[in-house]
Amino acid sequence: MKRAVERSNDRPSRIDVGADFKHDGFAADAGWDVVELRGTFTVSGLSLTNDAIGDRAAFLDFTLYRHDELVGTISCSTHPIPHGESGRADCFSGDDYTAFDAVAVADTF
Numbered sequence: 001m002k003r004a005v006e007r008s009n010d011r012p013s014r015i016d017v018g019a020d021f022k023h024d025g026f027a028a029d030a031g032w033d034v035v036e037l038r039g040t041f042t043v044s045g046l047s048l049t050n051d052a053i054g055d056r057a058a059f060l061d062f063t064l065y066r067h068d069e070l071v072g073t074i075s076c077s078t079h080p081i082p083h084g085e086s087g088r089a090d091c092f093s094g095d096d097y098t099a100f101d102a103v104a105v106a107d108t109f
Contacts, residue, residue, distance in 0.1 A: 012104030025052030
């Protein structure tokens with residue numbers, strides 16, 4: 001069962017920009033955004049709450065698509081967050097910012 005859950009977390013699942021979502025024991029608050037920073041993609045305002053037991057750091061990849069074609073990837077991570085508490089994610093991308101029409105999230109590894 002655990003392996004099936006981990007495989008599921010590794011596959012990108014579509015989410016709406018700015019909407020709250022849950023992934024791998026973390027709950028993201030609504031209000032985050034995908035923006036341009038110095039010519040590349042980034043995620044701003046991503047706050048994650050640790051719903052799992054114990055301190056955990058989040059490692060998430062956001063994939064960006066235009067007409068089902070991959071146009072960019074953003075990696076986000078947090079410091080370890082205690083159970084029930086929230087933390088802000090730091091995000092970066094080396095991909096040039098361009099128009100996109102869909103976003104998906106998955107575990108980084």
